[in-house]
Amino acid sequence: MPEITxxxxxxxxxxxxxxxxxxxxxxxxxxxxxxxxxxLTDTRDALRNLIQDIKAGKADHLL
Structure with a gap:
């Protein structure tokens, strides 16, 4: 298991x-x-993009 902060x-x-x-x-x-x-794991860039998209409302249809 990786050492996660x-x-x-x-x-x-x-x-x-x-x-x-x-x-x-x-x-x-x-x-x-x-x-x-x-x-779930991915690159920092991918997670950053996911969070930005959620904040922009691009995932509202999933809720």
């Missing part, structure tokens, strides 16, 4: 909390808070 959990109104983490190799991770051993 997790940020504080992010919790939106009435929804699950999630955490974003990074490792020394430039990978980014996202997991449900409390379930950090089950995560």
């Amino acid at each position: 997790w940020e504080e959990p992010y919790c939106a109104e009435s929804s699950n909390c999630f955490r974003i983490g990074t490792d020394a190799d430039g990978n980014a991770y996202i997991a449900v808070a409390g379930q950090e051993d089950t995560y």
